[in-house]
Amino acid sequence: MRRLPSFSGAALALGLVFLYLPMAVLVAYSFNVSSLVTVWAGFSTKWYGELFRDEQILAAVWTSFKVAFFAAGMAVCLGTPAALAMTRFGRFRGRTMLASMVTAPLVMPEVITGLSLLLLFVQMAALTGWPADRGMVTIWIAHTTFCSAYVAVVVAARLREVDRSIEEAAMDLGSPPAKTFFTVTLPIISPALIAGWLLAFTLSLDDLVVASFVSGPGANTLPMVVFSSVRLGVSPKINALATLIILAVSLATLVAWYLMRRGEKKRRAGLVRTGD
Amino acid sequence: MSLRARLAFLSAARPGRLSLGRRAVIALPLVWLALFFLLPFALVLKISLSEAAISVPPYAPLAEYVDGTLQVFLDLGNYLFVLGDSLYAAAYWGSVKTAFLATLACLLLGYPMAWAMARARPRAQLVLLLLVMLPSWTSFLIRIYAWMGILSNSGLANQLLLGLGLIDAPLRLLNTRFAVIVGIVYAYLPFMVLPLYAHLNRLDMTLWEAASDLGSRRFNTFMTVTLPLSAGGIVAGCLLVFIPAVGEFVIPELLGGPDTLMIGKVLWDEFFLNRDWPVAAALATIMLGLLVIPLMLFHRHQSRELAS
Numbered sequence: 001m002r003r004l005p006s007f008s009g010a011a012l013a014l015g016l017v018f019l020y021l022p023m024a025v026l027v028a029y030s031f032n033v034s035s036l037v038t039v040w041a042g043f044s045t046k047w048y049g050e051l052f053r054d055e056q057i058l059a060a061v062w063t064s065f066k067v068a069f070f071a072a073g074m075a076v077c078l079g080t081p082a083a084l085a086m087t088r089f090g091r092f093r094g095r096t097m098l099a100s101m102v103t104a105p106l107v108m109p110e111v112i113t114g115l116s117l118l119l120l121f122v123q124m125a126a127l128t129g130w131p132a133d134r135g136m137v138t139i140w141i142a143h144t145t146f147c148s149a150y151v152a153v154v155v156a157a158r159l160r161e162v163d164r165s166i167e168e169a170a171m172d173l174g175s176p177p178a179k180t181f182f183t184v185t186l187p188i189i190s191p192a193l194i195a196g197w198l199l200a201f202t203l204s205l206d207d208l209v210v211a212s213f214v215s216g217p218g219a220n221t222l223p224m225v226v227f228s229s230v231r232l233g234v235s236p237k238i239n240a241l242a243t244l245i246i247l248a249v250s251l252a253t254l255v256a257w258y259l260m261r262r263g264e265k266k267r268r269a270g271l272v273r274t275g276d
Numbered sequence: 277m278s279l280r281a282r283l284a285f286l287s288a289a290r291p292g293r294l295s296l297g298r299r300a301v302i303a304l305p306l307v308w309l310a311l312f313f314l315l316p317f318a319l320v321l322k323i324s325l326s327e328a329a330i331s332v333p334p335y336a337p338l339a340e341y342v343d344g345t346l347q348v349f350l351d352l353g354n355y356l357f358v359l360g361d362s363l364y365a366a367a368y369w370g371s372v373k374t375a376f377l378a379t380l381a382c383l384l385l386g387y388p389m390a391w392a393m394a395r396a397r398p399r400a401q402l403v404l405l406l407l408v409m410l411p412s413w414t415s416f417l418i419r420i421y422a423w424m425g426i427l428s429n430s431g432l433a434n435q436l437l438l439g440l441g442l443i444d445a446p447l448r449l450l451n452t453r454f455a456v457i458v459g460i461v462y463a464y465l466p467f468m469v470l471p472l473y474a475h476l477n478r479l480d481m482t483l484w485e486a487a488s489d490l491g492s493r494r495f496n497t498f499m500t501v502t503l504p505l506s507a508g509g510i511v512a513g514c515l516l517v518f519i520p521a522v523g524e525f526v527i528p529e530l531l532g533g534p535d536t537l538m539i540g541k542v543l544w545d546e547f548f549l550n551r552d553w554p555v556a557a558a559l560a561t562i563m564l565g566l567l568v569i570p571l572m573l574f575h576r577h578q579s580r581e582l583a584s
Contacts, residue, residue, distance in 0.1 A: 012388065017467075098305065101309040103579065108519075109519065109523020110523065112564060119323055120315060120319055126308055148309075176558065178297055222540045223415065226421075230424070238418070242422070
C-alpha cells in the first residue's frame, strides 16, 4: 500500500471536508423544530410534511423533470453527431465553426446565454408569430443547446478510446458507414451516451439563470421557485428539499457505481473464461 | 469490399468532399447551434445598438422605411452610457477581481487535492473522483444557500469562532466579497480538480522518480517537472472557473452585499428590474469583449484535446 504524500493528502482531506460539511449542516438542520435555521431546538420531521403540501413546489418539480427528460434526450441526439464529426471525419469545411460552437457553451456565462436566447425568441415571435408564449418549449430549446455541448465532450472522449480497427473491419466486410455506426460503434459507446444523458439531465434540472430568462408566466422550474424563496432568507422547508435532493443524487450515484463495478467484474470473469 | 462501401469510402477519402450521410451528421448539430447559439449573439449586438422605447418588445427598430427610403438608426448611446457610468466600470472591475481571486484560491486548494488523487491507489482513485464530483451533481443553488446559513451573524462559522474565544463579537461574513469568493470556490472546485487530475494522472511517475534519483529536491522537482507537465490542466481548470465566475449571478445575489457589485447581477437587474433591454445587451456585449481572449484560449485548448 502506497502512503499518500503528507501535504497533498492533508489538502485532499481538507478539501473533501470543505465540500461535504455545508451539505451535512443542511441535512442536520432540516430536522430542526425551530423555524430559525441557526438555532437547534429539537428533532422534528414537520418541514418534510410542509414541503409535500406545497403545491407550487410540487408543480415546479414536475415541470423541471419533464423539461430535463426531453432536453437530455435531444442533447444526446445533437451531441453524438457533433462528437462523431469532431473525432471521425478528419478535416472538413465548417469544422472550426462547429468546434467553437461545441466548446463555447461549456464556459459561456449563463446571463449572456440566457439574455441572447430570450432576444432570439422575442425576435422570432415578432417575425413568425412563434413562439407566441414562452414556457416549457423555449426552456427545452435553451437547455438542449447548452447540454448538447456537454454530451459532445463526453461522447468524443469515449469515441477516441474506441479501437477503430473493429469499425474498419466491419467496413472492409462490406458494411456501409451508417450500418457500421449503428451495429458496431453505437453499442460500444452506449455507456458514454447514458453518462451524457444523465449529465444533461442534471444540468437541466439545476439551471436557474437561463430558464429565468426564457420562461414565461406559468412555467416555473424548481430552481426558480427555490430561488425566489431563498432570496427572502433561509427557510427550513428548503433545508428539507435540499436533503431530499442530496439523498436522491447519492442513491443514484451508488446504484451507478454498483452497476459499473458489476459490469467490470462480469467483463473480467468473461476474460478469464475465454482465457481457459 | 462491396461497391456501395467502396463508393462511400472513396467519397469520404477525397479531401473536401463529404458523402451525403456525413453531411447530414454534421448539419444536424451545426444548424441547431448556429440557430440557437450563434444567431442570438448577433441579435444581442443588434439590440445593443438600438434605443430603448416604451413598446413591445421595449426597444426601437434599427431600420425603418420613412417616405419610401430606408433609414438605419445606429445608436452608440448605450455603450457611451455604460462606459461613462462609474457604477458599471466598478461592476466590471469587481467581477474580474473577484473571479481572479476565487480562481487563484481554487487552484491553490485544488492542485494538491488533484495531486493526492493521482497518487492514490487505482481503486481509491475511483472513489475519490466520485467524492469530488458528487457535490456538483446536487443543486448548485442549494449548495450556495447552505453557505447563507453558515456565514450569517448567528451562523455556524461565527458560533464556532465565538466558542473558541477567537472573537468577542460576531463578524460580518455574509454579504461581503469574502463570502462571494468562498461561494465561487465551493461551487467551482470540482471544475478545477477534474482537469488537473486528468493531466496529473497521465503523468509518467518515473520522471518524478528519476528527478529525485538525480538528487533534485521535492520542491525543485515540483517546479521544474510536475508543474510544466500539468500546465494544460492548470489552463483548463483556471478557464473553467474564471470565465463563468466573471458573469456569475446567483452567488453575488445570495452571498454578496451592496459593495460587492458583479456585472452578471447588474445585467440581471438592468434587464428584469429596469427593463432596459438595450443597456442589458450592451452590458453583455462588453462582457463578451472582456472574455474574448480567455474564451479563445479555452477553445484552442479544448480543440487540441478533442483532436489528440
